[in-house]
Amino acid sequence: MTDAPAGRPLLDVDGLTVTFPSPEGRLAVVRDFALTMGREKIGIVGESGSGKSITARSILGLVREPGAVTARRLRLDGTDLLALDASGWRALRGRKVGMILQDPKFSLNPVQRIGDQIEETLRLHERTSRSERRARALAMLEAVGIEDPERMYRAYPHELSGGMGQRAMIAAMLVSSPDLLIADEPTSALDVIVREQVLRLLDRLVAERGLGLILISHDLPMVARFCDRILVMYRGRVVETLDARRLSDAAHPYTRGLLACLPSAATRGRLLPTLARDAAWEIAP
Amino acid sequence: MTAQTPGTAPTVAVADLDVFYGEGRKRFHAVRGASLAVAGRETFGLVGGSGSGKSTLLRVLAGLWNSWQGTVTVAGTALTPERAPPRAFHRRVQMVFQDPYASLNPRHTVDRILSDGLELHGFADVDRRIRDGLDQVGLGPRFRFRYPHELSGGQRQRVAIARAVALEPEVLLLDEPTSALDASVQAEILNLLAAIRRERPVTCVFVSHDLAVVAHLCDRIAVMQRGAIVEHLGVEDLVADRVRHAYTRELLAASAGGLAPLADAP
């Protein structure tokens, strides 16, 4: 699943720049982002404010005014995203790209049953009968490891734990079989054990369905365990691209700093190395 | 490692603690029969998943939750259920909260946030203590008259720590103080906590769901699951893999997963 299929890539981004107005003129929060990916697992890692979430939003056409997105190339499975109008974006979202956000408490509609929310994308994008939609929603809930899909189907979001909510969210995003799934900090609101379960589930589903996945997180070791390639972002710019299995080869001082500052039993009684930030990291190499 | 010195009473002692939320039929049993003892100057870790009752237990120790049964002694004060502890108790026992975006009043300057507690407990030379406190947490005087929204997450957590430490407490309760922060900022805050511990004799209870952080900081650990303490262990047991309870194993596998690829994990 690591190499892109011969021919056109799933996602092809070049020169993506996102700016917002500020008193000192337009401020670039993402600068010259480039990524060509097939049906593989890409990790985007960075601290808060690194521009990793805005990058994902711009691929989904979700950057709102007064933000402005420009790019030399922005193509998803052959479709030129730069030429899309509002209805084009709507047709794309859910159908071709799904997005999972940090906290299911905020991304699920609190007054709608889980089953209805999963069927929503099917209603929007496909001509399906009611019974077919229900059958697919239930199958999807089973696929995300819910033991009693019927009960989950009727449940409201507030009745679910964080882990269950995130499973429901994944089900809602995958039910219409998108080609690309973007997960923005999907596990940072969960405790470690549930995080592990959700990650395994994502891993299995992505492999089974042959999806492309962009996993966004501040947790470098977690992303490294999960992805094939890692893009490390710092203040809006990709400072390093890594093979996830060769994390120790990281050359950029920022990446090395992120790895070195992690606590463990081995660092007991010692001070942790902290990042000495260098203004040069913000300038293109 | 700091086993209790015989003869001295533990600084934090909890026996057969049950904690409840709500009333009547909706009453929720958040902590079930928990017992633990933390010696003076020790750093004790309380680990568990969400809903394990670890934060609830910490709130009881802080005197912020009164609906419980059992015996709780903190910094020489025996707490009484259904009754708020005396004001002086709070001078000796301070807490740092999880979310630095929520634990500072958005309408108060850093100066006000720090001076409130100092004035309340009748400290003299409040002005000097605020300046020293800001220096100690690595912020310095220029942050004194800023509002929380003018600070980053790490800076806010430094202010919250300064607020707690300013009262020179005997016991410092830490509720996942780094889980909302980036890794590099987490390292800075953990270093700050280590520096504070070196400077003054303070007993810490550190709550987290991340065994890696707890192993870095703590001497002994209690693991909580669904309101009960399922295992007590020393950090050296953790390192040497002398873990008995299945839930602790699971926690260990998930948090110290380290660099093992997911596919190779059991």
Place this chain on the structure above:
Amino acid sequence: MSATAAPLSAARPEPSSRREARLRQAGIALRRAARNPSTLAGAIVVLLLVLAAVLAPLLATHDPMAQDLSARLSPPGAAHWLGTDQLGRDLYSRLLYGAQPTLLIIALVIALSAPFGVAVGLIAGYFGGWTETVLMRVTDIVMAFPRLILALALVAVLKPGLVNAVIAIAVTAWPPYARLARAETLALRRSEFVEAARGLGMPSRRIITGQILPLCLSSVAIRATLDMAGIILTAAGLGFLGLGAQPPLAEWGAMIAAGRDHIFDAWWVAAVPGLAILIVSLGFNLLGDGLRDVLDPKHHD
């Protein structure tokens, strides 16, 4: 231990006292408010109302009480800019002086009802339990009465007059503040900074006044500004029914009532105070909406 850069431009000097920090925040809010044209329009209208009330003796061309039966019901013109009423009194001058009772009623009603309502809501929200149940049921009961009807009944009992109108309106005006303050308090009571304040050993009274109240104030200010439009209308309603300010005092509601008899042959007698009420209540509404944009943290990033 290096702290990360603050999300602030480093060029500005840091404030060196609480007062300076507060003034700077106020300046930022003021600049944001001034950028919105409708807020500005609302503020100008309200400012004009205040100026009219304060400077009425200087700006008026006639004595507002002086009758001139020979010039009764004269249309707007050079002698009387906005015409005269059925007793030949100058409408322009009466309009200016009429701003005084209007402003007085607004100020007194807000000064009586808002603090009372906020106090009820804060106490109910913070302490919960029986305290909350009792306080909020009383609030609901008062709120269940139609406002003007309750005010009418109260004035009828108390005898008509300006002061009694104020009392009557204040009695009907406080429940929304109680509800608002309770809702805000409920959300804030469980917040970590209130817990942190309790953890410092702060007594409840100080938590309510020092931690929670300041955060309620902006929504109370918004509510009060929007409420002022309603108070003007209620006061005018009472005046119109003869239960507010008593003649010969110039009061906009009473002026409309007097103009009602001549609405077809001398429309200006009713229209002039009517338009004034319309413009002033619109002004307060615009200002209130603008304040919401500036002050309410939920309405901007």
